[in-house]
Amino acid sequence: MQRLGNFKLPQFFNFPPFFTLQPVKETREKQVQVWKQLLLDYCRSQKIFVIGLEEDFPLFSNPVIENFEKYFNEKLCDGLLGSLSHEAREVFLSALISEGHAEWMDKDHRKCLMLWFRLQEWADYILNFVKDNGLQDGVMTIEEMRSGTETHGTADTLHATFSIIQELAGIDRGLLLRVLRLLEQKGKATIFKGTSADDDGVKFSV
Structure with missing residues (x-):
């Protein structure tokens, strides 16, 4: 199992489709759910309270994922290889915000306060x-x-x-x-x- 420092990453983190926002509603709901949990678990374990959407946050990309084009047509890619697009980052964090587990810290949605405890x-x-x-x-x-x-x-x-x-x-x-x-x-x-x-x-x- 892949690790990020002392943190064990879930299996889905090595699958390219999870880094692209899924068009099918049911699939996206499952995608959002696993990302919400990963973000909360990782931030809590590492005591990370603020995430910058435009910063180099470890979970926003996976360098292990290679040859992404072999699985998806380039036109369908929602960002770089194994990397979450800005839209995807905002979608996942907004889902946490709707549950009281995060808050935007600025009107431009550039920084997010993580609340694994409300x-x-x-x-x-x-x-x-x-x-x-x-x-x-x-x-x-x-x-x-x-x-x-x-x-x-x-x-x-x-x-x-x-x-x-x-x-x-x-x-x-x-x-x-x-x-x-x-x-x-x-x-x-x-x-x-x-x-x-x-x-x-x-x-x-x-």
Whole structure:
């Protein structure tokens, strides 16, 4: 099975037709589904929060695929050999957006924020992190949360806490702030502005 670093790629990644938008509705629906899952799984495993449609993103092309013309007429090709066209990239990401698993970051659809957890799911993760570590009513900085080092759970909560730490470690700062503002709107958190971005803090009321 082909790998991309430490990530195992699915079998379909080696089939040229999956890099071309399929004209038949049923076939395209299946194509979109497998690409949605691949994008989410890869981004989560590699902690990639932002995808640039016009950038050299690893999943947008497969150099292993050769002699594409042997399988398809050149006029039917929707891009380069083993490479997703801009339209295909936008179709797959738009499908994730429709499910709340991604958001466009600009009006020109050049950058996309990946949300393998929806905003509310991230909020739930953070609340569990706070409860497991007894951080209610305590103040911690945004950077402490992103480092994933603030852990004081009991033996009963260690496994769950470790899972949450893994998810929070390295989280995109902009995404984390959005989730914290969501919690603030619900009266479960208060954000404090520090003298610098590194000093910005939050107090939870769970």
